[in-house]
Amino acid sequence: MRLLGRDLAMDLGAASTRIYVKRRGIVLDEPSAVMCDGRTGKIIGFGSEAAALGGGTRTCWPVRGGLPADAELARRMIRHFLRKVHWHPYSRPRLVLALPGESTPIDRAALHDVAYEAEARTVRLVPHALAAALGAGLTLTDFAGNMVIDIGRDAARIAVLSGESVVAAGSVPYGGRAVSRAIARHVEQEHGLLLNDAEAESAKRRASGGDREIVVRAHDPDTGRVRELLLPVQRIFEATGPPVESIARAAVETVELCPPELTADLGERGAVLVGGGALLPGLGRRLRETLCMPVRRAERPLECVALGLGRCVDELGLLGRFRTGGRL
Incomplete structure (x- = not known):
């Protein structure tokens, strides 16, 4: 019977994918990234292992707005994550996913298809807003x-x-990427230095730690060297205003x-x-x-959607009330 697969919830986010296993909690939290060879285009890594690979590679983000932007890459990434969670390569889980509120019937069908092709046995879609509310602990009764x-x-x-x-x-x-880019623009305009996406994202997260200043590592386009810059959190606050x-x-x-x-x-x-x-x-x-x-x-703001979907897996009665298509 274990070959049938476990009951899982997957928060398929543009930045990260999280998988919740019934009655166990979140067991996987990795970047929604696919690393491809820069010359041949061949896939050479997924998730955390993709983020650790070095030069000569190209990082692809196959999910946008909770939906597959590149169906083939998304399918292979989801299948990779599901197999990491399962004990057996032939097990097929029952899967709960979040459906963004602005989705069209075509989007819904595409999400279903990608999940089935990634070896899910059955798929159930829950409105994204309801999953986030459940995970945040809001009362919906x-x-x-x-x-x-x-x-x-x-x-x-x-x-x-x-x-x-x-x-x-x-x-x-x-969203978060627009905020990170606003920080990078501020560093370039005020200091003439270039901040890559990873460092800008890190600066945004560290600015919430309570320190009045943070250190960022930026690239000097004139010398080609990396310089450390002391950045006041107040300036980050102002730069992210728009x-x-x-x-x-x-x-x-x-x-x-x-x-x-x-x-x-x-x-x-x-x-x-x-x-x-x-x-x-x-x-x-x-x-x-x-x-x-x-x-x-x-x-737990980063995990709210995964936790809310997980509640739907743990408490099957919730799924009967959230009628969005698909079956568990």
Whole structure:
């Protein structure tokens, strides 16, 4: 019977993929990366092993917005991750995935197809906003309003929930990568140094640690050397203003779509931040000032969607209420 496979939940994110095993928790957390040979295009690594490979290679990110951007690379990456979790190469799991709120029927079919071709036995899709809310610990058994702001790698998604239904939703193409690029632009404009994507991402995460200044390693285009630069966290806060303001405006527009009674609930309950972008310092304060409501960061913002999907695996009754297509 073990050859049939375990019950799994997979948070297929643009930056990272996480797999939750029934009653065991998150057992895999790796970059959603595929490393290809720069000359031949042949795949030579996935996930963490891809990130560790050196020169002469090309990194591909086959997932965008929670959906396959490159179906073939996404399929092979998902199959690699599933086989890392399973004890036997021929086992086929029952799989729960998150479906982004703005998805079309074609997107839904593509996600199903990629999962089946990656050797999933059956696939069930759960609305992304509901999975994030469950993972953040929000109560969905009543009909009071809840708001979730999920800031991923490529986009920020905003959803207002009432019970187990999404009442209003919005999104902007500004996520964690846009924030990191804003930091890199600031370093280039102010200091004439080049900050690569990995270092900009690291600077964004370290800025949330409570230090007033952080050290970044930037490339000097004139000498070709790497220089260390002491960067005030306050300047990072200022440099990331434009993408954060776009997220705040989208959140306000989403609230304006809600009926008055739910707006009143949000004034009391506020919003919860999830996703990697939630770690940006000062983000909660800026959103509180714009939305005029409480804003807090989830206890485990990076893992909220995986934990919420995991609850659906642990408590099969939840899946019966989240009708989004597919079967478990």
